[in-house]
Amino acid sequence: MLLARVAEVSREVAAVSARSRKIRLLAELFAEAEPEESPLVIAYLSGRLPQGRIGVGWSVLKEVVPPAVPPAERPGLTLGRVNETMTELAAVSGAGSRAERTRLVHALFAAATDDEQQLLLRLLTGEVRQGALDAVALEGVAQAATVPAAELRRAVMLEGSLPPVAQAVLAEGATALDRFTLRVGNPVQPMLAHTAASVTEAIGALGPCVVEEKLDGIRVQVHRRGDDVRVHTRSLDDITDRLPEVVATARAVPADGFILDGEVIALDPATGRPVSFQSIASRVGSRTDVAGAHATLPLTAVFFDVLAADGEGLIDRPGQERHEVLAGLLPASQRVRRLVVADPADPAQVEAAERFFTDTLARGHEGALVKALDAPYVAGRRGRTWLKVKPVHTLDLVVLAVERGHGRRTGLLSNLHLGARAADGGFVMLGKTFKGLSDDMLRWQTERLGELAVEDDGFTVRVRPELVVEIAYDGLQASTRYPGGVTLRFARVLRHRPDKRASEADTVEDIIGRS
């Protein structure tokens, strides 16, 4: 398939507003593509490169930004050729790499029509303006392959991503869905939570439920098959090698064929209180000296769910039943603390749940999760059956650009431009902040944002909109300076969230609606 066709549909999809029309356009495109091309079609439509980071920054892009390279008159670039070039780009390293990257990108742009150049540029700068494309693409695939969207969605959650499932159903139809079941060893998208204002409100919404402590660490999904143990993050990255102590914990469980869901945290040996999220994140993030990092900050895995045990999938069982299985696998010290509220109409039980929440905060944890006792594990969804309660309300925003620091912060990337997701798939800037950033956080973001840079005027560095930051704020105020007409009051950074994707950031509508 030609890239021109994807560029054309990408434009059409952005231009129509009816969801059903977008799905129809995508279904036609998937029907035209060869099944094995569908993973690339999905990636390019949603602005992702299968190669991940390919090291093409502003210094290379400025050589090709239109009109620097005259567009080709006729389309001839195939998806395969684009993919090959991206793979070559990802492999470039060492001396002369910038010249080599420029040469490759230049050749690609010279072969592209105007339309294609625009799409390539959007791919390389990470700027995608297609609201919620992943969900629409899934329905487009379902329509093209004539399989029910709900069944396809479930297969995708269990497989971890759409492209391999799309390729299979487009080639073989519905029968291929049977292959994508819960398998120990294959990470599934974790279940997520909605927000509730208080524990009492959450209990009122859920009925019989359990209140659990919300630990402030890194989510882990641990798979064990015989001696093979795998540890995955919330975004399904494999971090097994970085967490030897979690591997040891999983090996010590007197059972096999299981998937555990939990959080890694660290406890201060002197006080027994949890250490800061930032320290845990930097420990989990360090790939080089794992043994040294382990010795400095040993982590503890604490689990709250089990998705499979003895090789048998448990996700459709009620939460309480899964918990009983979990209690059979792990000692209480490796499970989150919890309190069952069997009768939500009993004020004493609700009061006890509120006390559990305050006590959890007093012990240094982040908040609580309230979960319906009969809730199945809905992979990949923000279920209405898991509600989180936190004392401070925070926003997840995306870094759009960053200003170079001065004075004490010279040489560091400091003042962050913060964006919320907009309905069209782009981002709306809501304000700037350099508050709340510790020296460690500044160093970390300088490195990470340097990798994401796409444009630099010597003062402000524009970046691929990929880094999520968790922001505390004191409310919104009207502002004519920002495109949404509002800005954040006293925004401060609580933490970087490299474990979250930009597509998971808060939307402008939500933020305005909530204030």
Ligand SMILES: Nc1ncnc2c1ncn2[C@@H]1O[C@H](COP(=O)(O)OP(=O)(O)OP(=O)(O)O)[C@@H](O)[C@H]1O
């Ligand atoms: N007992 C628990 N049950 C479920 N999740 C828990 C628990 N304790 C801590 N967590 C963490 O809280 C998160 C649940 O909240 P949510 O689904 O909103 O994810 P999130 O967006 O990562 O949350 P947050 O930004 O509040 O950490 C999980 O991803 C997990 O990392």
